[in-house]
Amino acid sequence: MKAKLFDYVDRDNFIFNLSGLTKLFCFIFMTFSVMFSYDIRYILFVMVVSAIIFKASGLQFKQIKIMLIYVVIFLFMNFVLTFLFSPTYGTEIYGTRHELFRITNFYVVTKEQLLYQITKTTKYASVVPLGMIFLLTTNPSEFAASLNRVGISYKASYALSLTLRYFPDMIRNYQDIAVAQQSRGLDLSKKEKFGVRVKNTMNICIPLIFSTLDRIELISNAMDLRGFGKHKKRTWYVAKPMKKGDWGALVFGAAILAGSLCMSFLVNGSRFWNPFV
Numbered sequence: 001m002k003a004k005l006f007d008y009v010d011r012d013n014f015i016f017n018l019s020g021l022t023k024l025f026c027f028i029f030m031t032f033s034v035m036f037s038y039d040i041r042y043i044l045f046v047m048v049v050s051a052i053i054f055k056a057s058g059l060q061f062k063q064i065k066i067m068l069i070y071v072v073i074f075l076f077m078n079f080v081l082t083f084l085f086s087p088t089y090g091t092e093i094y095g096t097r098h099e100l101f102r103i104t105n106f107y108v109v110t111k112e113q114l115l116y117q118i119t120k121t122t123k124y125a126s127v128v129p130l131g132m133i134f135l136l137t138t139n140p141s142e143f144a145a146s147l148n149r150v151g152i153s154y155k156a157s158y159a160l161s162l163t164l165r166y167f168p169d170m171i172r173n174y175q176d177i178a179v180a181q182q183s184r185g186l187d188l189s190k191k192e193k194f195g196v197r198v199k200n201t202m203n204i205c206i207p208l209i210f211s212t213l214d215r216i217e218l219i220s221n222a223m224d225l226r227g228f229g230k231h232k233k234r235t236w237y238v239a240k241p242m243k244k245g246d247w248g249a250l251v252f253g254a255a256i257l258a259g260s261l262c263m264s265f266l267v268n269g270s271r272f273w274n275p276f277v
Contacts, residue, residue, distance in 0.1 A: 014245060015057040015133065020143030021150060022246040027134045029253035033260035034126050038093075039273035040119045042263050046256060047126035054129045057137050064132045071128050075121050082117055083107070090116035094274040111276055140164035145236035154234050162219070173211055177204050 010016065015023075034046050082089075087106065090113035091097045098111040144161035148154045186200050223229075264271050 010139070011058050013056070013058055015053065016137050017245065018249055019146050019240045019242055019246050020138045021146035022242070022249050023134050023138055024143070026249055026253035027130055029257040030130055031127055033257040034123050036271065037260045037264050038119050038271050039263050039268060040115070040122055041273065042260055043119065043122050043126055047122065049256070050126060050129040050133070054133055057133055059132070059136055063136060067132065068128070071125070075124055078124070079117055079121055082120065083113065087113060089113065093272055094276065096274065096276050098276055135164070139238060141238040142240055145239035148236065149239070155229055170212060174204065174208050177207050
């Protein structure tokens with residue numbers, strides 16, 4: 001079984017050839033543009049752009065399928081809980097009130113609340129493709145080299161690189177342990193009750209935790225034996241220079257952010273777009 005989630009596989013296209021630093025700044029620019037604005041029109045525009053970039057990157061849906069399932073569950077729970085705890089927050093934000101129907105005296109469904117919750121859900125959903133693009137198209141070693149080149153400590157850069165590298169390894173370890181446990185009679189299928197499946201999953205997580213701790217100790221000892229951290233500077237085997245494509249991508253990301261700010265301050269007059277005025 002092969003791990004697909006967070007697994008970096010090199011490809012030769014425009015997105016993969018960008019510097020890791022470029023992709024980080026573009027990710028920050030586009031994410032901030034979505035998080036800052038509450039104009040669903042602009043958020044949907046950014047979502048479409050991120051979907052186009054994801055398609056152009058050549059990534060496969062199966063690489064993010066598991067993550068998408070968890071994201072959908074999170075978005076659904078967030079949508080429901082927002083209404084349960086703040087059913088009138090939308091009317092407070094937009095300053096208007098258009099009732100659709102009443103459930104109780106406290107739980108009143110309004111157009112403003114629906115717009116607020118749909119906008120909030122769209123904001124979270126639009127960030128997912130951006131994050132997946134950044135994680136799955138960035139070589140961890142090259143990304144660490146890019147961070148170190150802009151002044152970040154090479155120790156911190158290398159720690160982040162190891163973190164990105166370890167995600168697919170941890171998933172492979174989980175799959176290997178799961179297969180080994182199932183060969184010993186551990187049932188994880190839907191035939192078992194939910195409580196039994198949770199208990200059986202814990203039987204996999206415990207050896208995974210211990211194997212992870214052993215792996216961390218092994219890597220730490222190996223780095224100490226090689227004198228890692230002795231010198232203030234270090235060289236990098238993998239490093240990409242900034243090219244025209246990188247500068248173009250940075251300008252594009254900055255334009256997306258600038259568009260969000262302009263929509264908020266110049267067009268809408270605030271972060272919130274209220275079509276009910």
